[in-house]
Amino acid sequence: MIVLGAPQDEVERDALELVRRHAIRAMDAWHLAVAALTVPPLLDPGEPRAFASRDEVQRAVATELGFVPIYTRAALAALLCRRSLHFSEGPFRGLPIGSKAV
Numbered sequence: 001m002i003v004l005g006a007p008q009d010e011v012e013r014d015a016l017e018l019v020r021r022h023a024i025r026a027m028d029a030w031h032l033a034v035a036a037l038t039v040p041p042l043l044d045p046g047e048p049r050a051f052a053s054r055d056e057v058q059r060a061v062a063t064e065l066g067f068v069p070i071y072t073r074a075a076l077a078a079l080l081c082r083r084s085l086h087f088s089e090g091p092f093r094g095l096p097i098g099s100k101a102v
Contacts, residue, residue, distance in 0.1 A: 004038045011033045014037070032062055036065055
């Protein structure tokens with residue numbers, strides 16, 4: 001287990017900026033601010049910064065911050081239904097719906 005810490009003043013400042021800029025919920029902003037401060041030092045060079053969330057708005061802001069979204073099956077299914085996308089697009093191209101790899 002790794003216990004991470006982030007300076008509270010930086011987390012609060014960054015979270016407030018995310019709320020103001022993107023009109024997202026406070027706890028979603030807090031989650032993103034902590035991730036943005038704590039994840040980069042843990043990554044190997046060239047390793048993508050991944051972020052998992054069921055919330056579409058939070059995932060969009062995470063992507064803007066340079067994170068690669070990780071989709072749960074439920075979030076991916078909802079996204080596909082709302083946007084009429086299929087697996088021929090994006091990072092899941094070639095995967096059938098319901099695939100264990102998703």
